[in-house]
Amino acid sequence: MNTTETVAASNRPPQLRAARVRRQGVIKFVILFVTLAFLFVPLISMLVFTLRHPLSGRWSAAPWIAIFTGNGESxxxxxxxxxxxxxxxxxxxxVTVVLMLLLMVPTMVIVHIRSKALERAIEWIATLPLTIPAIVLVVGLGPIYRWLSSAVLDTNPIWLCFAYVVLVMPFAFRAIAVGLNSIDVKTLVEASRSLGASWPKVFFRVIIPNLWQSILSASFISIAVVLGEYTVASLLGRMNLQVALYQLGQSNSQISTAMSLLALLFGVVLLIALDLISEHIGRTRTGETKEGK
Known part of the structure; x- marks a missing residue:
């Protein structure tokens, strides 16, 4: 709103201004209500399904008790x-988070310092998995995993970490890139080097502390992706949480749905933890800045 519109709005009668505020409040409430309904109605339906037997209509917390007691035989x-x-x-x-950080953080920091053109090329490569369907990735990874399972490794599900690093790469790249673009990396590096700091010390004592929030974001997003992944593990014949939920759903869909809700709750807890940790880091840096002054 420009100055003329601001002056015109301030010159309106109080009744019109109050009506406009009420109208905006109603619109905001409707948008918020529709958004929350879109998000929570399916979750509430899932919760009701776990508590109400679909055939008899009897209400029972038996599926939740079975999960927390570890006994579903009944x-x-x-x-x-x-x-x-x-x-x-x-x-x-x-394992996926560790491999992702070891691969992405040093590479992105070095490229960000040295070459913008190469940084754009790496961005294209890192975001490429978003454009390739998971089933197409499995078609390419299938022969590689068959060879790895028979000649080098075994069929342990932990080796899915190589495929999962590829899947989480777009999300991790974007989170780390935001952190790198929010600080002046070149100036920090040049100042540290001019004071005699070695490259490892510059990386671990200067750059990494300024990227903690981005590293946490990339890690938590990667965890959420890994916990929710089904296609790759299922088509490669490996066991993970989502494959287990599918198999469990064949015998008892209520327990499977209850465990799915717990997995979603865990994802929400991760997001809240990320927000709290980021806020704590921000307050700590602010306090250190004031003490330095």
Missing amino acids: LGADLTVLWQGLGASLGLCV
């Missing part, structure tokens, strides 16, 4: 496959 479900899939997915989260 409901005709073997939870062993669920724990196997959950353990495999948690292990994959750790």
Whole structure:
């Protein structure tokens, strides 16, 4: 709104201004209500499905009790496959995040300092998996994994980490790129080097502390992607959480749905933790800046 419009709005009668504020409030409420309904109605429906038996209509928390007690025999479900899939997915989260950070962070920092043209090329390569369907990736990865399983490694699900690094690369690249573009990396590097700091010290003592928020974002997004991945693991014949939920759903869909809700809740907790950690880092840096002054 320019100055003329601001003056005109201020000259309107109080009744018109109040009506406009009420109209804007109603519009905001409707938009917020529709958005929340779009997000929460499916989740509430899933929760009701886990508590209400679809045939008898009887309400019971038995599926949730079975998950937290680890005993689903009374409901005709073997939870062993669920724990196997959950353990495999948690292990994959750790290994995938470590490999992703070791690959992406040094590469992006070096390229950001040295060559903008090469940075654009790496951006194109990193975001390429977004344009390739997962089933097409599996077609290409299938022969490689068959050779790895028979000649080098084995069929342990943990080796899915190589494929998952490719899947999380676009999201990790964007998160780290935002952090690199928010600070003057070249000036920090030149100042540190001029003071006699070695390259490892510049990387770990200067650059990494300024990228903590981006590194956490990339890590949490990668964890969310790994926990929700199904296509690659299923078509390659490996076990993870989503494959376990699918298999468990064949015997008891209520327990499978309840575990899916818990996985979604875990993703929400990760986002809240990211926000709290980022806020804490921001307050810490602000405090250090004031103390330095």
